[in-house]
Amino acid sequence: MKPSLTDTLCTRCGLCCDGSLFGDVELVGPGEATRLEIMGLEIDDNQADGDLLLQPCAALQGRRCGIYAHRPKCCRSFECRLLEDVRSGAVSVVRAADEIAEALKRIRRVKELLARLGERDDGLPLRERCAEALAREADAPHEMKRKRAELKAAMSAVETSIRKTFLGGGG
Template identity: 70%
Template sequence: MKPSLTDTLCTRCGLCCDGSLFADVELAGRAEATRLEAMGLEIEDEDTNCALLTQPCRALRRARCGVYAHRPECCRTFECRLLQDVRRGAAGVEQAGAIIAEARKRIGRVRELMARLGQHDGRLPLGEICAEALARDPDPLPQVNRKRAELETAMSAVEESIRRTFLDGAGRSHAPRAAGRPG
């Protein structure tokens, strides 16, 4: 059987689950949140009607969903811009694979810069860790400030490329898809 597009691409990606694209995702309701909490996932209650699945998602195993058969509705229905482009023939599968690899490389570089600045809390979304690294007061050491400037530039480029490649036209700003990931 031919592998699905999500099997082929999403299993190499995981950016909509690991905190790179989203800080959290909106769940369908309290019942779904309770079910996910029972599986060990981290949920935040926004108000009585809205629960959020925080990212990076605890169910993510490398680029695969560890609760694939039980993933929430938002993950079942989300398709990023890139996946939509491939489906409608605007991009090829190999081309999309290369785009994902390049995005992961750029994000890896941002993470490396943050780690060098002593900022590497893997439990936070990418944007939040980066904002913390950049919010510090200027350092007496010029090389540290240079590293921060490098981080700021690299993160701006990542944000722009994420918006253009994965989010624009994806329909939702707030719901990821973990894709074809047989546990």
């Protein structure tokens, strides 16, 4: 049997679960939140619009969903722009795999810079981690300012690639 695109591509990606693309997943009704909470996942139930599953998702094991058969509705229905492009034939599977590898490389670089700046809270989405590291500016030594400038540039490249390749927002 031919492997699905999810098997071929998502299992080497995980960016829509690890806090790189999103900060949370919208849940449907209280039942989903309760079920996931029992499984040990972190839920924000203080939002007026409904409960949220927080990312990076604790169910992610490597680059695979550890609760695949029980994942919430929103995860079941989501397909990123890259998967849509492969399905439509606009992008080949090989090129999509390269795009994923390139995005992972850029994100690794951002994480390296975050670690060098002492930002090690990998329980937060990537954007939040960067915002926190970049906010500590004030009278930082020159070397720190240089690293922050590097982080800003690296994160900007990640944001552009995420918008263009995975979210389809252009730019």
